[in-house]
Amino acid sequence: MQETTTSTQVDLITETQKGLNVFQQFWQNLDWEKILSTVIYKGVLILITLLILVILRKIIIKFIHTSFANYRKKDVYSPNRLKTLETLTKNFSQYLLFFIMIYTVLTILGVPVSSLIAGAGIAGVAIGLGAQGFINDVITGFFIIYERQLDVGDHVILDQVEGTVEQVGLRTTQVKSFNGTMNYIPNRQILIVSNLSRGNQRVLIDIRVNPDEDIERVKRIMQAVNDEIVANTPEIRSEPNIVGLINLPNGTFVVRCLLYAVSGSQLTVSSKLTTAYVEALTKEGINIPTTPVNLSM
Numbered sequence: 224m225q226e227t228t229t230s231t232q233v234d235l236i237t238e239t240q241k242g243l244n245v246f247q248q249f250w251q252n253l254d255w256e257k258i259l260s261t262v263i264y265k266g267v268l269i270l271i272t273l274l275i276l277v278i279l280r281k282i283i284i285k286f287i288h289t290s291f292a293n294y295r296k297k298d299v300y301s302p303n304r305l306k307t308l309e310t311l312t313k314n315f316s317q318y319l320l321f322f323i324m325i326y327t328v329l330t331i332l333g334v335p336v337s338s339l340i341a342g343a344g345i346a347g348v349a350i351g352l353g354a355q356g357f358i359n360d361v362i363t364g365f366f367i368i369y370e371r372q373l374d375v376g377d378h379v380i381l382d383q384v385e386g387t388v389e390q391v392g393l394r395t396t397q398v399k400s401f402n403g404t405m406n407y408i409p410n411r412q413i414l415i416v417s418n419l420s421r422g423n424q425r426v427l428i429d430i431r432v433n434p435d436e437d438i439e440r441v442k443r444i445m446q447a448v449n450d451e452i453v454a455n456t457p458e459i460r461s462e463p464n465i466v467g468l469i470n471l472p473n474g475t476f477v478v479r480c481l482l483y484a485v486s487g488s489q490l491t492v493s494s495k496l497t498t499a500y501v502e503a504l505t506k507e508g509i510n511i512p513t514t515p516v517n518l519s520m
Contacts, residue, residue: 268331306375307391363410364393372416380417420486423460429477448499458488
């Protein structure tokens, strides 16, 4: 038993020594001078390539910025539209430079990129199937930009997301909610676009009054306010229309005024006119109720 164990140990030691000898011989036969020169040569090539691409990126970005700055000086182009196209052009240029960098570095390292691409075969099909969502995003994003459905700075509602468009890309659209949340929406999920920044927006102002007030007098006071405010408020794009007395479902009587203002200025215009109406009516002795009238009583 002891002899068998000893024989096995001897064989194991012999095989180990053979393996070490082979590794030692391989290590000694390495041409370290050639390896070091190759590493230095390819390392320098990679550094030069990266430096050229960084400089090229700065030149391209500056050229794009300057080109769009010149277009902004012309009133025929929408600023939001130009900002959208500028962002898209910069992103596309950077993606292109990134792929050029990857291809160049792999080529310098000796990786047969062309052969890998040509021989992708089944792997390419699998990747294509997995990239269907990405392709749908790109196609949808292209049509969103081409049809001008969205521009940077627009106030939009996309499904359940409402906010301001921060960026329109080929893959995702970024919308910043009014509470500060940044939403990244894949373009393929954008089915209905409600753009609140296209055209003037309606402003509805209801001034509560008691039903026994002189409604015609109230309307004259409000009209006097309109004549003064509209001339000094360029955001108002239509003559305010005082509809008259309206009975709301909660039992409140109001005198309604309807007008249109520049998109995004609705709240400011509404607050300005409401304040002026209340001050003018109170000054003329018109009592503005602070609680709704209960008609059932």
